[in-house]
Amino acid sequence: MFHRPSHASHSGLLFQTPQSASDPHHHFYQHVLPKKSPPRAPYSTGSGSRPPVPPKELVAPPVGGSDPVVRELKSVSFPRDCLNRFTSIASINTARNRETCGLLLGKDKGGRFVVTTLLIPKQHSTSDTCAMDEEELVMQFTEERSLITLGWIHTHPTQSCFMSSVDLHTHSGFQRMLPESFAVVCAPNSTPNFGIFRLTDPPGLQTILECRVTEAFHPHPDRPIYTDADKGHVQIRDLSLEIVDLR
Numbered sequence: 001m002f003h004r005p006s007h008a009s010h011s012g013l014l015f016q017t018p019q020s021a022s023d024p025h026h027h028f029y030q031h032v033l034p035k036k037s038p039p040r041a042p043y044s045t046g047s048g049s050r051p052p053v054p055p056k057e058l059v060a061p062p063v064g065g066s067d068p069v070v071r072e073l074k075s076v077s078f079p080r081d082c083l084n085r086f087t088s089i090a091s092i093n094t095a096r097n098r099e100t101c102g103l104l105l106g107k108d109k110g111g112r113f114v115v116t117t118l119l120i121p122k123q124h125s126t127s128d129t130c131a132m133d134e135e136e137l138v139m140q141f142t143e144e145r146s147l148i149t150l151g152w153i154h155t156h157p158t159q160s161c162f163m164s165s166v167d168l169h170t171h172s173g174f175q176r177m178l179p180e181s182f183a184v185v186c187a188p189n190s191t192p193n194f195g196i197f198r199l200t201d202p203p204g205l206q207t208i209l210e211c212r213v214t215e216a217f218h219p220h221p222d223r224p225i226y227t228d229a230d231k232g233h234v235q236i237r238d239l240s241l242e243i244v245d246l247r
């Protein structure tokens with residue numbers, strides 16, 4: 001997951017992490033586009049301990065009748081190369097059991113979105129968190145290039161490929177701003193080794209946005225909270241991909 005240091009930012013992309021010694025994983029993520037809404041409540045892991053296996057969410061069948069919004073989404077073309085190249089970029093961190101995170105930026109081509117750029121922000125990470133630093137640089141880059149944030153990607157160095165509750169809260173910030181937003185999880189040491197996800201809408205997006213649980217890793221109601229997006233509006237294509245590493 002993403003988080004960011006606690007210094008204030010007025011920029012459009014916020015990764016906020018009120019950190020303290022007693023709350024080493026205390027973090028929340030907020031993705032804000034202009035004219036949009038306030039941050040959600042922070043959540044934390046308390047002492048920093050966490051269940052050995054975080055609660056897993058019920059995964060909805062892809063493009064089910066339970067997600068009417070998905071039928072209205074523009075398609076998003078996602079470069080096939082991105083998976084291997086990101087995993088390769090992340091491999092040093094992965095070997096150290098540290099997450100790596102990146103942003104998937106692109107263009108609105110009218111009828112569809114296209115991911116053109118993988119941006120690796122300055123960051124610091126642990127085995128189950130990834131914190132973006134100096135997000136002003138990301139904002140500057142995105143604005144100068146007139147790129148749209150279409151999604152985010154991160155590794156699970158040792159865990160399987162799923163959306164943790166932290167990831168779901170992170171992603172709700174993206175998806176509330178752009179319904180087409182998607183999350184890619186790369187799990188190099190697991191099978192399957194990647195997944196492309198979105199929150200169901202309804203009920204997943206609403207459930208997560210309304211969730212006020214303060215524990216970072218916590219269960220959610222037994223509903224189809226998220227689903228595979230690559231069997232829905234995200235289409236993996238052979239496209240060129242630019243990679244920009246700000247680290």
Ligand SMILES: [Zn+2]
Pocket residue numbers: 001154155156162163164167185
């Ligand atoms: Zn994750």
Ligand SMILES: [Zn+2]
Pocket residue numbers: 165169208211212213218219220
């Ligand atoms: Zn929650």
